[in-house]
Amino acid sequence: MLVLVWKRADIRETSRLVTFLSAERGRFVALAKGAHRRTSSTLGKLDFLNRCEIGLSGRGFPLLSRVRLVHEPRALRSRARFLAAMHLAELFDRAILPDQGDRPLFDLALGAFALAERVEPRRLPVVVAAVELRILAALGSLPDLSQCTVCGAPLGTDEPAFAGAHEPGLACELHRESGSIRVAAAIHAWLPRLVATKGRELPSLATDEGFGAVLSICGRWVEAVFELRPRYRALALSSQDAAFPRRGASGAMPR
Numbered sequence: 001m002l003v004l005v006w007k008r009a010d011i012r013e014t015s016r017l018v019t020f021l022s023a024e025r026g027r028f029v030a031l032a033k034g035a036h037r038r039t040s041s042t043l044g045k046l047d048f049l050n051r052c053e054i055g056l057s058g059r060g061f062p063l064l065s066r067v068r069l070v071h072e073p074r075a076l077r078s079r080a081r082f083l084a085a086m087h088l089a090e091l092f093d094r095a096i097l098p099d100q101g102d103r104p105l106f107d108l109a110l111g112a113f114a115l116a117e118r119v120e121p122r123r124l125p126v127v128v129a130a131v132e133l134r135i136l137a138a139l140g141s142l143p144d145l146s147q148c149t150v151c152g153a154p155l156g157t158d159e160p161a162f163a164g165a166h167e168p169g170l171a172c173e174l175h176r177e178s179g180s181i182r183v184a185a186a187i188h189a190w191l192p193r194l195v196a197t198k199g200r201e202l203p204s205l206a207t208d209e210g211f212g213a214v215l216s217i218c219g220r221w222v223e224a225v226f227e228l229r230p231r232y233r234a235l236a237l238s239s240q241d242a243a244f245p246r247r248g249a250s251g252a253m254p255r
């Protein structure tokens, strides 16, 4: 079974509990016996976000019977990449439920961490926003962003739209809610594009300074759906080796 290594907890001297993500079992915990010994070949394979093939045994609580390292994400040792990965991990940790397989979300996680390793650092914010919107979509929390969520009217490319502050979605001027944010046409057009663009094409998606406002909207929606203030998001988006968004870009940082 292909897994992402998620968390480790030491129990007793010779064993660890390891949390994994997989398409088949969602987020689950297995016991790795003997993984503590310095000579253990398992130990080095069970690092955060390593991709592994594992075998499980045991009738009740799953025991880790074998581990083969498939990929070690060394590129995530850079600060900007690591922070982006940490932020997305916090969201996947909420989205992927214990012991409930969800292949689309698992595949999204695999793709997201692979992109965080490989995309040019200044493009990391594009990946963050696109993955955020896709997680919301996978959870059924993202309406069609090319039309008004109330009346279904297509949102034109020359009119502003209004972004919901309490839930994801865009509305026309007539159906704007109180507290919604006015979004210029050139900017709201980005949101459906981020959802529709194929993962491998995301790194080359052209952006401009208006993208700061897109990041701000995605941040609000993530907070609304997950009811949390992401711990790493602002850091990830302002990290030194991610040059974009430029300092002073309006609304780039949620706080």
Ligand SMILES: [Zn+2]
Pocket (backbone or CB within 6 Å): 148, 149, 150, 151, 152, 153, 171, 172, 173, 174, 175
């Ligand atoms: Zn409307």
